[in-house]
Every structure is written in C-alpha cells, then in structure tokens.
Amino acid sequence: MAGAAGRIRGRALGRFQPALPVGDLSNLHLKEEKIKPEANGAVVKTNANSEKADEEEKEDRAAQSLLNKLIRSNLVDNTNQVEVLQRDPNSPLYSVKSFEELRLKPQLLQGVYAMGFNRPSKIQENALPLMLAEPPQNLIAQSQSGTGKTAAFVLAMLSQVEPANRYPQCLCLSPTYELALQTGKVIEQMGKFYPELKLAYAVRGNKLERGQKISEHIVIGTPGTVLDWCSKLKFIDPKKIKVFVLDEADVMIATQGHQDQSIRIQRMLPRNCQMLLFSATFEDSVWKFAQKVVPDPNIIKLKREEETLDTIKQYYVLCNNRDEKFQALCNLYGAITIAQAMIFCHTRKTASWLAAELSKEGHQVALLSGEMMVEQRAAVIERFREGKEKVLVTTNVCARGIDVEQVSVVINFDLPVDKDGNPDNETYLHRIGRTGRFGKRGLAVNMVDSKHSMNILNRIQEHFNKKIERLDTDDLDEIEKIAN
Numbered sequence: 001m002a003g004a005a006g007r008i009r010g011r012a013l014g015r016f017q018p019a020l021p022v023g024d025l026s027n028l029h030l031k032e033e034k035i036k037p038e039a040n041g042a043v044v045k046t047n048a049n050s051e052k053a054d055e056e057e058k059e060d061r062a063a064q065s066l067l068n069k070l071i072r073s074n075l076v077d078n079t080n081q082v083e084v085l086q087r088d089p090n091s092p093l094y095s096v097k098s099f100e101e102l103r104l105k106p107q108l109l110q111g112v113y114a115m116g117f118n119r120p121s122k123i124q125e126n127a128l129p130l131m132l133a134e135p136p137q138n139l140i141a142q143s144q145s146g147t148g149k150t151a152a153f154v155l156a157m158l159s160q161v162e163p164a165n166r167y168p169q170c171l172c173l174s175p176t177y178e179l180a181l182q183t184g185k186v187i188e189q190m191g192k193f194y195p196e197l198k199l200a201y202a203v204r205g206n207k208l209e210r211g212q213k214i215s216e217h218i219v220i221g222t223p224g225t226v227l228d229w230c231s232k233l234k235f236i237d238p239k240k241i242k243v244f245v246l247d248e249a250d251v252m253i254a255t256q257g258h259q260d261q262s263i264r265i266q267r268m269l270p271r272n273c274q275m276l277l278f279s280a281t282f283e284d285s286v287w288k289f290a291q292k293v294v295p296d297p298n299i300i301k302l303k304r305e306e307e308t309l310d311t312i313k314q315y316y317v318l319c320n321n322r323d324e325k326f327q328a329l330c331n332l333y334g335a336i337t338i339a340q341a342m343i344f345c346h347t348r349k350t351a352s353w354l355a356a357e358l359s360k361e362g363h364q365v366a367l368l369s370g371e372m373m374v375e376q377r378a379a380v381i382e383r384f385r386e387g388k389e390k391v392l393v394t395t396n397v398c399a400r401g402i403d404v405e406q407v408s409v410v411i412n413f414d415l416p417v418d419k420d421g422n423p424d425n426e427t428y429l430h431r432i433g434r435t436g437r438f439g440k441r442g443l444a445v446n447m448v449d450s451k452h453s454m455n456i457l458n459r460i461q462e463h464f465n466k467k468i469e470r471l472d473t474d475d476l477d478e479i480e481k482i483a484n
C-alpha cells in the first residue's frame with residue numbers, strides 16, 4: 001500500500017483514484033494567506049451564527065449512557081489504577097482478586113458465574129469488600145463507564161436483602177426510566193438463582209392502588225416517582241431501607257430537579273442506612289452532590305488518565321471553506337487506504353451534508369446523529385464496529401462519551417469548540433484518543449478553514465504541547481502505514 005502513495009507523490013491525485021474523482025493534492029496545503037482577513041472575519045461570524053442556529057443538539061447524558069450500555073458487550077479495558085481513600089484507615093479492608101474471597105451467598109456466586117464473570121473488575125475488587133463489610137460502609141465511587149460499577153452495587157444490594165422480610169430494603173435511584181430498566185435487568189440476571197427475591201420498578205406509569213404497601217425487596221426507580229412512593233403515596237417505608245444506591249450521579253445532576261429529589265429521599269432514610277453513590281465522571285458538581293448524600297464516605301476513584309498523545313500522529317490541512325475541506329478529504333481518501341475512520345462535524349447539518357457527499361463518491365458511510373432514537377444509534381455503531389461501514393460521520397455532541405473502540409483515523413472536519421467558541425481540548429483528546437489505542441499508532445487529521453480555526457488549532461497544540469504538522473504529500477507513505 002505504501003507503493004500506492006509513492007506513485008502519486010507530488011502529482012494530481014484525481015487521475016489515480018478510482019472512487020473519488022477529485023482535484024489536486026495542492027488543495028491539501030493551500031496557503032494561509034489565501035484567506036482574506038476581512039472575508040475571514042465575516043466567514044467566522046456567519047459560521048458561528050449559523051452553527052448556533054442549527055446546533056439543535058443538546059448534550060443528553062442519559063441517552064449517551066443508555067447507548068453505551070446497549071452497545072457494550074463486555075468490560076471496558078482500563079489500565080488505570082484506582083485510588084482508595086478509606087474512612088477508617090485502621091480498618092484493614094483488602095481488595096479481593098476472586099469472587100470466592102467475598103464469601104457471597106452461594107446463589108449469588110452462581111449468578112455471577114452464570115453471567116460469565118470470572119474475576120472482579122478493578123472497581124469491584126476494591127468496592128466490594130467495603131460494601132460487604134460489617135458494619136456496612138458508605139461509599140462514593142467513580143470509575144469510567146463500562147468498568148463494572150452496576151454489577152458491583154447490584155451484588156451489594158442482593159447480599160443485604162433478607163427475603164423473609166416482605167418489604168423494600170434496598171432502594172436504587174437511576175436518572176431515567178430506561179436506565180432503571182437496564183439496571184433492573186442486571187439485578188434479575190444476577191439474582192436468577194435467588195427466586196424468592198423480588199424487584200419493583202418505581203417509574204412513571206407504574207401505577208399502584210392508593211394505600212397499598214410494596215412487598216418487593218428491592219425498588220429501583222427515578223427520583224420523582226421514588227419520592228412520591230416514599231412520601232405522598234407511602235408505598236414504601238423509607239425507615240426500613242438498609243441500602244440506598246444513587247447510580248449515575250453525573251447524569252442525575254444534569255437533569256433539572258433530580259438533585260433536590262434525591263436529597264429529599266436521602267433525608268427520609270435511617271441514619272444507619274448504607275449509602276452508595278456511583279458516577280462515571282467526577283467533576284466538582286458531582287463531588288459536591290456526593291458529599292451531600294453520602295455521609296462519612298469511603299472514596300474510590302479511578303486515577304486520572306494520563307493525557308498522552310504520544311502514539312498519535314497529528315496533522316492539519318489548510319482550506320478556505322467547507323467545499324475545500326470536502327475536497328481535501330476526498331484527496332486524502334484517494335491518496336491512501338484508510339481502514340476505518342470517524343469524522344467529526346460541528347453540527348448535524350454539516351454531518352448529514354458530508355455523509356451524503358461521501359456516499360455520492362462511493363463510500364460506505366454511516367451517519368450517527370442526535371435526532372436518531374438511542375436504539376437506532378446503537379445499531380449504527382454496531383454496524384460500524386462490524387466493519388459494514390468504513391466511515392462514521394458524526395457530531396461532537398452525539399459522539400461524546402460513547403465507547404467506540406479503535407479506529408485507524410480520526411478526522412476533525414470541524415475543530416471542537418465549546419459554546420463560547422474556545423478550543424475544547426478535552427473533546428479533542430477524547431475524539432482523537434479513539435485512534436492509537438492499545439499500543440497501536442493512530443492518525444488524526446484536522447481540517448482548518450479560516451484564521452479563526454487556525455487559531456483554535458494553535459491553542460490546542462499549545463495546550464497539549466504536541467506538534468500538529470501540516471499534511472504534506474511527503475507524509476503520505478508514513479500515514480498510509482498508520483491509517484491502513
């Protein structure tokens with residue numbers, strides 16, 4: 001394949017590409033001076049306005065979380081260590097390397113193995129001994145999505161339940177109806193060999209007769225309904241709850257009202273109730289909330305990922321406008337063989353335009369867009385993973401926080417910016433971090449179409465202190481080896 005790139009070096013690409021009859025490679029390095037300052041300013045302004053106007057997508061963390069659960073088939077590989085801050089440093093609570101060491105009830109051990117788990121994940125290894133200790137310990141735990149948090153607290157709940165007592169003993173809050181159902185499924189699977197154990201869903205639409213008392217042992221639901229069931233409707237006696245779990249705390253607080261409702265529920269629980277809070281991320285707001293709902297916590301945190309771009313080759317291509325960016329993209333495809341690429345756009349509109357244009361050029365393109373139902377999005381990602389499509393075009397908002405494994409090339413058709421138009425370094429890292437994983441080398445190509453975006457690129461470069469080079473025909477041999 002390196003030969004193909006070699007043949008076209010310094011020549012018009014159009015003649016050599018079967019699927020994409022496009023222009024000259026010189027488009028790849030248009031001179032920066034070509035962008036007239038006044039035109040440039042105007043372009044930027046219009047872009048910013050129109051982008052705002054058609055940026056209808058709102059970050060929906062609950063949908064992203066659900067999507068991750070739907071597309072995930074196994075544990076996310078994570079090499080980071082966890083940090084354990086024990087409330088009582090004198091109490092020796094060791095981590096466990098096997099489920100046997102936890103002395104789980106036999107029917108739970110059976111459930112764990114029936115789910116195909118051989119040994120605890122990193123977060124489980126550290127959290128389970130704390131959660132199953134006598135007396136039960138409170139816990140705030142943060143670990144990346146997909147690392148086994150749900151399974152951990154489900155085991156804790158199932159271990160504490162006394163089936164002979166026919167009333168709710170464990171209460172679990174989820175941010176949405178769908179996420180509550182997903183967690184419910186894990187409870188059902190893991191408790192499969194514990195048939196006397198019953199589960200109720202406190203979600204909107206699940207209507208019970210007034211005056212009724214619930215006999216199920218575990219209640220899982222959304223904050224609003226759980227609050228009603230505990231206070232106004234009195235279906236649950238909160239004073240009898242032994243384990244309170246607050247799942248997906250980061251998603252929870254992103255929803256208006258959920259934080260207050262969760263705190264109100266927590267205030268109704270007995271003092272000796274075990275409080276457990278889980279979150280995939282740990283920004284300040286989550287931490288503040290966690291401290292309000294979990295008194296005297298033990299804390300388990302996944303150590304921050306080292307921001308490393310060492311295995312990723314980063315380039316930029318200078319263009320004048322959207323069409324030229326498309327042209328440059330086609331040129332790149334014509335010049336090298338790309339196994340699988342993800343292309344990020346700023347808006348839905350650009351993403352669907354680009355997907356259509358690429359399809360016209362004969363590419364097998366998948367479009368992941370915010371207007372799709374979560375199930376549809378999961379299907380698109382699945383097909384892409386299976387290699388049915390080689391290019392996935394998506395928007396920033398839609399793809400943030402979604403686990404798509406290794407791709408060989410990431411293209412920023414638009415650079416990531418925050419709502420104020422400043423460089424979004426975190427998103428940049430997250431996007432291009434999809435390539436260059438597991439010791440492989442990765443390739444990231446940034447399309448720059450104005451002085452403004454050049455400025456953004458420079459700031460990103462400074463932030464990471466890592467050179468982003470201008471893509472040149474001389475680089476094609478090198479990048480072909482990475483991209484293919």
Ligand SMILES: Nc1ncnc2c1ncn2[C@@H]1O[C@H](COP(=O)(O)OP(=O)(O)OP(=O)(O)O)[C@@H](O)[C@H]1O
Pocket residue numbers: 065068069072073074075076115116117118119120121124143144145146147148149150151152279280
């Ligand atoms: N010990 C284990 N061994 C093997 N697979 C596991 C283990 N624990 C969990 N899994 C599997 O890994 C996947 C992710 O686990 P889980 O949903 O518990 O992660 P999570 O951290 O709760 O994710 P989220 O933050 O999205 O809620 C699931 O498919 C689950 O069945």
